Amino acid sequence: MHRLNRKTASVATVRPEKIIQFGEGNFLRAFADWIVFNMNEKAGFNSSVAVVQPRATGMVDVLNEQDGLYHLNLQGIDNGREVNSIRLIDVISRGVNPYAHFGEYLKLAENPDARFVISNTTEAGIAFRAEDKLEDQPAKSYPGKLTQLLYHRFQTFGGAADKGLIILPCELILHNGAALKKCIEQYIDLWQLGEAFAQWFARACRVYGTLVDRIVPGFPKDTIDEITAKTGYEDKLVVKGEIFHLWVIEAPQSVALEFPADKAGLNVLFVPSKKPYHDRKVTLLNGPHTALSPVAYLSGLNTVREACEHAAIGKYIRKVMFDELLPTLDLPQAELEAFANAVLERFRNPFVKHFVTSIMLNSFAKFKARNLPGLKLYLARRGSLPPALALGLAAICVYYRGGKRGNDAITPNDDEAILDRLANLWASGNAQTVAAGVLATEYIWDENLNSIPGLTDLLAKNIDSILSIGMPETVKKLVE
8 A cells, every 4th residue: 555645656747836726625626626637637728736725724734745646536426327436636736834834835926837826715714804914924814815925926027917817716705706806905005015016916917706516525534445445545635526516707708718627528607797606506505504514413413415314404404495595596486496406416415425514614604604694685575584594503503612412522613713702602601692692793793693683582592492402302393
């Protein structure tokens, strides 16, 4: 058994680093990097990807140990045909940790071949932090890091117009391109980087909104021995994903000429507006994911498929999708129902073991982006709060309490300020205090949600029910 690296795998191809990627996690490796792999193979794209670790803790050390190589296992039904493929993905040239090697990070900007920036730093990643400074090594926020990189590129090439970058954020917020661009402009102003740089960014660089769609369960711990036997390599970065993929990019066809995904036969669309695709996907796929995950986990279930096939939790998921979220979308009913049913089939994919804990990173930011708009619109249209969505929020609150589920420790993964806030609220031991405190936390919601009529009391009631009779019984009472 060999450890996977370019020597043991006999991968010697060196391609220009046209792409700088912020994020080394499972999704980008199973989605964007797979797309680059296919463009290299089928459309002559000829690009490597330099990966930047966006947080102080991450996996670039493991990535570098394997020289950027990893296996991707895609499973599912494609046009009635069962697919279970394993491919060695070789597009990542190296990983850079800006927290440990800031100089190496800035040197990425000095590469004349660099043309694209791709990112997925979760919904919480595109944010402006006024405390970030240009001299930080690095700035804490992703937009701050990117501004540092862009400014160094501007200085390196003397503001050359042909050295601008095409920036494609994959974070699941509606106006991700506009939000990222605004943050960069705020840093340019805050750090007083000058009018010449501001004009270069405005004219030479382009930030395009995108929508991504592929379910990526991550490391296949249940089948890793079988995969290892097939590949013959010890690979710590194996990632599993479904067959389905969609990337909608709000950009002109001139970008498609530089990023030839269509020529590689990929489901990558360049469109004037991604909003219809975004609303449908985020509301009917990501929204249910965010609501069902803590409900399922606190009910003793571990995967999305188990949740869908559970008698009560399955009804809960359908209630979230069809009764509460679907009516908030202004698209033809038949089209929405067809999409929702297709999503349920993807959730039940027998080949994909999607652990709910992998969905619960930054759960509050995800609920804000994916579920809160639907909750508000449901209330406006129906005159009452959506009970299943409200239970999903209560489940997040209880999950962030920590403690144990059986023998397993409950370990929420989120911003330290949010974790500290929940720990302080739970110290009271009072459901009403927790509910009111969570809803009042404006650095989560950008508003005080206690102003939504009835939400505080309903959230407290649900939290109290979960704690007193348990999640399974609470769900049963809701759906029956």
